[in-house]
Amino acid sequence: MTSHFALMLLFAAFVSIVFAALMRDDPREQLALGGRMFGAFVGAGVVLGWLLFPLPF
């Protein structure tokens, strides 16, 4: 597995799961926070990737 995007998804999933479990007690709230966090990680990764795309180095 060498796809950068797949590795980013996997990393975001692991971190979101742990943070959601740490920060919320109710499973439903954990799911909501974890989902939001995962989306934010992936969204920020894609946006930053495109912002860096024109740079020559």
Place this chain on the structure above:
Amino acid sequence: MRATAADRAQTTTNPYVISAVAWLVPGAGHLWLGRTQKGLIFLVTLPLMFATGLWLEGRLFPFQASEPLVALAAFADIGIGIPYVLAKALRLGNGNVVAATYEYANAFIIVAGLLNMLVALDAFDIAQGRK
């Protein structure tokens, strides 16, 4: 009102012992304190993240005083507890610098260790009755 398993653990167990156990075995502190759901999540997720890093050919960094950033990475690696010792015993984590996944793998290993430190601190807070 009946005390829960978590309440009983808070009154009878030294928080430092609980956080040490939580550091050695990811999720064990929460399981000990009766937070079974959280404990199981940490028990599965953190070693899996660490193992993924090893599988992707990441490196377990050595402690080198001359290289402060490497020493910091080594400190983070050790945060995962017993899985680190097992990986060392099995001679895993040599790292393959030319692998396309090398940098990602290091991020997985380092962040798994740092997250486990947070989990151990959370167990300490719960044991002290702060949460």
